[in-house]
Amino acid sequence: MKMMNCPLNGLRNISEFVHGGEVKEMPDPNSCSDDAWAEYVFYTENGISVVTEWWLHAPSGYWFIAERHTGSDEILKTYDPSVLFNKRVEFSAPVTEGMA
Amino acid sequence: MPFSLLKYGLNKDYPFEQHADLPKPTELKPHYDVVIIGGGGHGVATAYYLAKYHGITNVAILEKSYLGGGNTARNTAVIRSNYLTSEGVKFYSESVKLFKELSNEFDFNIMYSQRGQLTLAHTDAAVRGFRQRAEVNKHFGGKTELIDPQQIRELVPTLNMNPADMPVLAGLWHMDGATARHDAVAWGYAKGATQRGVELHQLTEVTDVIVEQGKVTGVKTNRGNVSCGCVVQAVAGHSSLLAAKAGFKMPITTFPLQAMVTQPVKPFLDPLVSSPSLHCYVQQTGRGELVFGGGSDPYPLYSTRSTMDLKESLLANAVELFPFMANMRLMRQWAGLTDMTSDYSPIMGLSPVDNYYLDAGWGTWGFKSTPICGKSMAELVASGGKVPELIKPFSMDRFNSFRQVNEMGATAASH
């Protein structure tokens, strides 16, 4: 079976992993246009190249990032998301008038 | 020993023989009114209906490999219309109607064989879903009903009613379900189109799309450039790659889909049997082989390799349905590149580029739609971009207005 190197658990069968899609920058949902949100949610490059993707190691519930070639299926690199995401994100709901 | 075989063995050129019913290859003309990219079933059907109903014959079909060698030759040929949404059921029912007449229309046997499709429910939720699908289907004139385990036993006496400890609770019995010879469908359309003056250029790859001021004006190919009035893109798994050349993105991801077939045995299975919970479907061909199919590969890839993992999981479940198949031998295995949308419905209609029309997002379910899609695309082209009512719900910009046509439940692992 094909193997993948999980940054947390080491080499594991590919069947233990779940693909989570391209890593994309999320527009601010409170201020972006519908088109920009649709683009973020639905539209993909889907080319033949090295892509940076989210993957989940399902048994341990651990999300990480992999660089993989979509033509040869070669997995070039896997690493912890903190490499790309090293700033704290505040998820605050917009203040709505009259909310208790 | 056939000498021609030896000759091909020693020849470094692609051993491609002209199909007897098709005209000999010609040079590309500098201009066509319509260029169709992709010589799969959809591309040739569009050309056929353009020539037949609209008298538009200055048309070139550009195919990078050979006629029908893409997903058209790789599918498991399930034809059905028991979808979930009214948009979907209306559209696919039209296709089933056209399919029934195709052999007569082509004067060429596409081996259309209507034997009904049986989908199994193993959970209460599935039974509820089936009840809804049966009603939607009947409403649009389809022949679909919910049947109980006793009726299932009578239809398929060899079926294990308790596969993988998931008892069969009910079945969705779709009497319109059928199969047809997929290659013959492509050949029939190609023959009809070329007889009316359409040019089919095999081994002709579109390498770039020429867009001027937001409007397509031509394409570049490995055999030179051609200018054109409009383009229809019908390249299945390669949809995003072509769209990128035309300068836009699509809501599509390309996944391999695998299938396999056993050695032939005596006929024992008339209906097509599918179990969404077990992610597999089984059918017996007219020659006696059993065809197995299931869900797509678990992650996106542009490669048509077969994997052991998929074979193991798919066959384990197929053997649960028909335990005596455990000793059968596989004869062939293959994969195709499928263009998956997130709502499991196709994309037909306009694109961000003027005069550049889309026929894409057919994923794992587009063989059955070949006739009606070709007919609708021809109407779209002939009217200069007026989208026919039937395909309006399937425009690409449904994703921008968040009006998806959700067929996931009715499509996954049934195709």
Ligand SMILES: Cc1cc2nc3c(=O)[nH]c(=O)nc-3n(C[C@H](O)[C@H](O)[C@H](O)COP(=O)(O)OP(=O)(O)OC[C@H]3O[C@@H](n4cnc5c(N)ncnc54)[C@H](O)[C@@H]3O)c2cc1C
């Ligand atoms: C294993 C499998 C099982 C399936 N089972 C079913 C089923 O049971 N029922 C069902 O309804 N559907 C099924 N499908 C889906 C169905 O096969 C497809 O949706 C359908 O065949 C699409 O037809 P098409 O003509 O659009 O694409 P294709 O037949 O793939 O044709 C596209 C063509 O475009 C060509 N092309 C690509 N790029 C270029 C370029 N740059 N220049 C020129 N030409 C190019 C390709 O070579 C190809 O021949 C299945 C698919 C697979 C892979």
